[in-house]
Each structure stands twice: as C-alpha cells, then as structure tokens.
Amino acid sequence: MSTNQELKSDALMELMKQHLASDAGKQLTKKINLVYQINIAPKKIGFNEVVYTVDLKKGEVTKGPYEGGKPDATFSFKxxxxxxxxxxxxxxxxxxxxxxxxxxxxxxxxxxxxxxxxPKPSKM
Incomplete structure (x- = not known):
C-alpha cells in the first residue's frame, strides 16, 4: 500500500494556496500572522498522515512539516x-x-x- 494516496484535502490545500495569493488572502495573512501545521490522515488520526504547513506569516501553503521552529498550533484531522x-x-x-x-x-x-x-467553494 502506498502512503501517497490522494486525499480530498490535497485539492483544498491547493485552493487555499491560490486564495492566500489573492488580495483577500494577503489581508488575512497580515491580520493573522501565525503558522499552522495540519496533519491529515486518510482514515485514522495519527496514521499515514500527510503534513501541511499553512504559513500565515508568509502567506504560503506547503507540504511537509514547518521548518522555522514550532508552529503556533497543529491540527490533526481525518x-x-x-x-x-x-x-x-x-x-x-x-x-x-x-x-x-x-x-x-x-x-x-x-x-x-x-x-x-x-476559499469559498465555487458554485458547481
């Protein structure tokens, strides 16, 4: 079994990345100015997690643990x-x-x- 399975969250993280690059996103970055780590597990929290860093100091979303010290908060989800x-x-x-x-x-x-x-989900 590969640990690189597609997560539904991957698409959301991609959208968030684009959202943070927009003007509205830049306003948020200035307002919040914190770093979050998000651990997303396919089925059960704590197993095979994919880690994302949402850096609202720089306005970036990256795959992988935060490298600039400790994140302000870490979330774990399925x-x-x-x-x-x-x-x-x-x-x-x-x-x-x-x-x-x-x-x-x-x-x-x-x-x-x-x-x-x-980002607000676009109407389908």
Whole structure:
C-alpha cells in the first residue's frame, strides 16, 4: 500500500494556496500572522498522515512539516473531517468536541484558524 494516496484535502490545500495569493488572502495573512501545521490522515488520526504547513506569516501553503521552529498550533484531522470543516459543513468547535479535530499548541492561535482562511467553494 502506498502512503501517497490522494486525499480530498490535497485539492483544498491547493485552493487555499491560490486564495492566500489573492488580495483577500494577503489581508488575512497580515491580520493573522501565525503558522499552522495540519496533519491529515486518510482514515485514522495519527496514521499515514500527510503534513501541511499553512504559513500565515508568509502567506504560503506547503507540504511537509514547518521548518522555522514550532508552529503556533497543529491540527490533526481525518481527510473527510478536514474537508467538512473546511467547507463549513462541520463546525470546528463541534469537530473538536467529537474528537474529529485534535489541536496541539496555542488554543488562542488555533481559534484564529477560521473558515475565512479557506476559499469559498465555487458554485458547481
């Protein structure tokens, strides 16, 4: 079994990268100025995770762990749950309480990781 399976989250991260490059994204970067690491597991949190760094100091999304020290907050999700939270189909607080989202690091930093970081889904 390859660990390079396609995650639904990969497409979202790609969209987020484009969103952060836009003017709206640049405003967010200035406002938030924090670094997040997001660990996304295909099926079960903690296993075969794909790691992304969302650097809202530089306005970048990169694959791989953060290399500039410690991220302000780290989130762990299953792929499906990340997609639900990112698309606004699951409230982040509820995801956290249900254990669908795990957080390490600063909770106040984590609370600034809001849905407006994600591009609005285009109407199909």
């Amino acid at each position: 792929d499906d749950d990340f997609v639900k939270v990112a698309l606004g189909k699951m409230n982040p607080q509820i995801a956290f309480m249900r254990g669908a989202m795990k957080i390490k690091g600063s909770l106040s930093a984590a609370q600034k990781f809001t849905p407006d970081i994600f």
